[in-house]
Amino acid sequence: MSHRRLVFRGGLRTLLGFGAALGVWIPATLWLEAAAAGYAAWVVLSVHVATFAALAGLTLLVLRFEGIRVTAVGLSRRHLRPALVAFVGVWVGVNVVGLCVAAATGARWGVDLLGATVDPRWQPLPAPWVTTLLVEFLVVGVVEEFAFRGYFQTKTVALLGDDSRLRIALGVVTASLLFGALHTPGALVAGASLGGVLGAALLPTLTGLVFGTFYELTHNVYFVALLHGLGNTWPLVVDWSTWSTPAVAAFFVGVAVVYVAATAAYRYRTVGTARTPLVERKEGETADAVD
Numbered sequence: 453m454s455h456r457r458l459v460f461r462g463g464l465r466t467l468l469g470f471g472a473a474l475g476v477w478i479p480a481t482l483w484l485e486a487a488a489a490g491y492a493a494w495v496v497l498s499v500h501v502a503t504f505a506a507l508a509g510l511t512l513l514v515l516r517f518e519g520i521r522v523t524a525v526g527l528s529r530r531h532l533r534p535a536l537v538a539f540v541g542v543w544v545g546v547n548v549v550g551l552c553v554a555a556a557t558g559a560r561w562g563v564d565l566l567g568a569t570v571d572p573r574w575q576p577l578p579a580p581w582v583t584t585l586l587v588e589f590l591v592v593g594v595v596e597e598f599a600f601r602g603y604f605q606t607k608t609v610a611l612l613g614d615d616s617r618l619r620i621a622l623g624v625v626t627a628s629l630l631f632g633a634l635h636t637p638g639a640l641v642a643g644a645s646l647g648g649v650l651g652a653a654l655l656p657t658l659t660g661l662v663f664g665t666f667y668e669l670t671h672n673v674y675f676v677a678l679l680h681g682l683g684n685t686w687p688l689v690v691d692w693s694t695w696s697t698p699a700v701a702a703f704f705v706g707v708a709v710v711y712v713a714a715t716a717a718y719r720y721r722t723v724g725t726a727r728t729p730l731v732e733r734k735e736g737e738t739a740d741a742v743d
Contacts, residue, residue, distance in 0.1 A: 454729040458525075459736045460610045462518045467607050470514050471630065477507060478637050486641075493576040497583065500573075504595045511599045518607070525602040526673040530727050535674035538718045542679065542710055543688075549706030550690030559699040561690050568685040581687075589681030597677040600631050600660065601667040610733035624664035632657030659683065666711070669719045671731050679711065 460466075481503040488499040515522060522528070554561040567581055574580040574587070609623035632653040639652035663676045670676070692703050722728045 454724060454726045456524060456729040456731050458520055458606070458610065458731060458733045460518045460520060460607055460734070461736060462514070462607075463735065464611060466514055466518060467604070467611065470510070470604065470607075473510055474507075474630075474634060477503075477510065478634055482638060482641055493574060496573050497577070497587070500587070501591055504591045507599055508595045511595075511603050515603060522602075524731075525598075525606055526667070526671045526728075527598055527602060531672045532674050534718060534722045534727060535672050535678060538675055538714050539678040539682075541717070542714045543682070545710035545714065546682075546707050547689050549710060550688065550692055550703055553692075553699055553703045553706060554690065554695075557696070557699045557702065559692075559695045561692070561695075563689055563691070567691075568687040585681070585685055585687055588684040589678065592684065593677035593681035594673070596631075597663065597667070597673050597680055600627050601664055601676055602673045604630065605664055605667065606733055610735045614731075614733040620668055624661060624668060628657050628660030628664055631660035662711075666715050669715050670723060671728055672718070675715075675718065 484499050484503060485496070488496045512522065515525070523530075550561065553559065568584050568588075570580050571584045571587070574583040577583050605623050605627035608626050609620055612619040612623055614620065632655075635656045636649050636653045639649045644652065659680075663680060666679065667673070667676045692700060695703065724730050
């Protein structure tokens with residue numbers, strides 16, 4: 453069975469420094485995107501992508517300081533193929549669930565033919581749904597999962613000690629709470645009420661718990677990034693958006709089952725192999741090494 457030991461060398465100060473940098477990145481992003489709002493859609497898009505590129509660069513810089521390679525946290529070519537295979541299984545499974553729910557409940561369903569929930573900012577651009585998919589899957593999904601699961605969660609677990617499920621769970625919760633908290637400044641700037649601000653933090657926190665758990669089971673940033681992009685856009689053949697509440701509830705129960713089944717299958721077939729080694733995270737003075 454293949455193992456990898458990750459030994460971080462930055463101590464608590466790098467984690468706190470990363471958190472402080474995020475505290476600067478969020479308001480800077482909000483300011484830049486607000487300043488670009490009056491310009492053409494391609495300018496807004498360029499600013500949006502640039503802000504996420506800055507977050508990716510920050511994460512790369514911190515990992516370099518820690519002495520950890522990007523490939524060691526689940527972002528390598530060997531991780532990409534199994535992630536794509538698992539994701540295709542999820543996408544097919546979710547569509548099959550949708551068809552079964554429609555047949556069982558008598559709900560109407562339409563062939564949406566890969567139409568996504570389009571970001572209104574990209575509506576003026578050619579093929580805005582394609583732009584939305586590219587941005588959410590290749591930019592937002594990958595960068596956020598790399599930063600919050602690939603680095604922050606992994607580093608937190610290393611500091612706590614990667615030797616019990618309780619400590620790993622605490623690392624997942626900590627990263628999820630930060631992920632949720634960083635969604636509140638946007639709500640505050642938009643003038644949301646206290647309930648609105650808390651609501652803006654709740655959903656990212658819950659999804660962070662889900663993605664954090666899936667990351668712990670697979671150690672694959674690509675896999676959770678693809679699930680992240682799917683949840684942001686829902687590019688499905690089955691259109692469930694007009695269904696009744698019971699039908700939608702049944703659909704999402706089925707979606708949860710598909711997600712869990714795909715993650716379990718990934719872990720059973722891949723984790724512990726040379727493609728996705730088992731990972732042990734520690735805090736120390738030596739760079740990462742393969743056992």
